[in-house]
Amino acid sequence: MANIKDIAKKAGVSVTTVSRVLNNHPYVSEGKRKAVLLAIEESNYQRNINAVHLSKGETLLIGVVVPFTNHPYFGLLVEGIANEAMKNNYKLVLFQTNYEADREIEALKMLQYKQIDSLIICSRICGWEIINQFTEYGPIVLCEDARNHNVSSTFIDHYISFTNALEYLHNKGHYKVGYCIGRKSGSSSRQRGKAYADFLSRINERYNEEYIFYECLNFEHGEDVVRRLSSMDNPPTALLVTNDIAAAGIVTSCREIGIRIPDDLAIMGFDNQPISKIMHITTLEIPLVQMGRNLLLQALDGEKHTHEEISVKLIERQTV
């Protein structure tokens, strides 16, 4: 395959001039430009992108770390990221971690090795002591409140939004409120846990371990929740479900065994996924696509670290 040198020879110019033509630099006379373009055409020349990467030290690749690609929450987030990446001529390298720290470290190492220009971590597993070791190698963008760290972030205030949702349920007369969440650890889970604990003490209710459901990620997990629910002596009258799909699963399973919603059990979802609209699930809208877009822009912005809080909106429908 022809390389830039061949083109230069063929067009009777220097490689510098060829490079200028390829990169649309000014200061190339019309005659030479034409000659170069002709030579490129005739030799069917293709720039070796890896040589460009080596030379420029950048790859136009952005890493995206998600625990699961196949999850509606991250699906929307990645959709936003992908759309914006497209606009900016960047491509995405996808890291599916399954919440294994090693996978996340692999992604960080790709940043270190310069195989990607920056890294977006949609849900972090590694501790900050690890992340911080890599901030020097390139922009890292988080999808959580990271205002005290050497990265950029786009996030929502989980404490406030959880509190709002809880208060909403309380105003509707619920005081036996439980919640379903994806994982025990993680920064958002902590914030939500705190909001929950504070809410309970505000309304003078006792913390009941039974009212918290973990591993609530998908439609099918709703079944487990409802099973546990129906075996309880003193079940909650309302459930905050941090993900509409799981909420939809719960609603579906409830219908099946005759638990009336919202009369027997009120359900409040999160995200405002399309499914929540169809199933009339009251939910807290999180503009995931928009957040994704923002994450990518921050990743491109490189040097300066910015932090953007996105606000959520409660959407009243028929499950509370």
Place this chain on the structure above:
Amino acid sequence: MANIKDIAKKAGVSVTTVSRVLNNHPYVSEGKRKAVLLAIEESNYQRNINAVHLSKGETLLIGVVVPFTNHPYFGLLVEGIANEAMKNNYKLVLFQTNYEADREIEALKMLQYKQIDSLIICSRICGWEIINQFTEYGPIVLCEDARNHNVSSTFIDHYISFTNALEYLHNKGHYKVGYCIGRKSGSSSRQRGKAYADFLSRINERYNEEYIFYECLNFEHGEDVVRRLSSMDNPPTALLVTNDIAAAGIVTSCREIGIRIPDDLAIMGFDNQPISKIMHITTLEIPLVQMGRNLLLQALDGEKHTHEEISVKLIERQTV
């Protein structure tokens, strides 16, 4: 930052020897190996991955083309691809095309430019006349029957599986059968359309344009289908829905307006997504994760073109 030359100097060996150590070549004496490793350690040396790529002419990157990242069908497929990629130390570059041909061409060009080692196209938009132009640049793997082409493929026989599903419905007493599908064009849609037409003529039914529903991709699209259905004078008594999520949406919307399933309307899904189990939707199981794995292995296999047909299985539940 240190490079391989610095390490060579520091360790008192040639760059060749350093490279040998880095790549675990044999024929390096223990003494020199140790010296090199020490020098690497002390200089905090990082191999420049782009130089490696340039030199080796490969990137350990595999492109994956999907119309939407945020769709359960492709979600499972990508999950399988990602898992297998991980095992083989490959990373994925994700191309979300939204079914725009230009996006797919971009991916093909990245193959041409050697920024990716091979390309998996999960759902093709471009015609073969375009794909064929790129087969010389690296392995291309399709998720459709491509036995007559210069690529590898993992696929299911949509004609047969659609036929089986239709016959199953027919055996249950249905002859007014319609179907819901994602898009009008595309190879799988054509195969299914043919199976449908052949089925109709076999049972002596007239082709009814109204019985076919397009753009049926997601849960929310079920609503539209049901709306159209309920306004029909002579609606079908059974519906084949090429995607469980859409089927679930249809089931949900039907319940809402009192269409009984399967009595008033039988629903048959596709994929055997988790949601279909929960909602007891009769479906045709497509082992998407396994297919994804296979696609990746074929992508790695490079030179030789293989074609693997995956068989599907009808799973009887309660919506037919």
Place this chain on the structure above:
DNA sequence: TTAATTTATGAAACGCATTTCAGAGCAAGA
């Protein structure tokens, strides 16, 4: 007219690791 810019061009340095090739040294087999 002279000085200061701007335009245009190419040689050479730079980014960096892998691989081929040639050769030295040593051991095993004939």
Place this chain on the structure above:
DNA sequence: TCTTGCTCTGAAATGCGTTTCATAAATTAA
């Protein structure tokens, strides 16, 4: 003893484009 055949090592070639620097030529400004 002589021939093969490993083991080990490094110089040099290879992959390829970008960018800096020096310089010449053409303009514009003073």
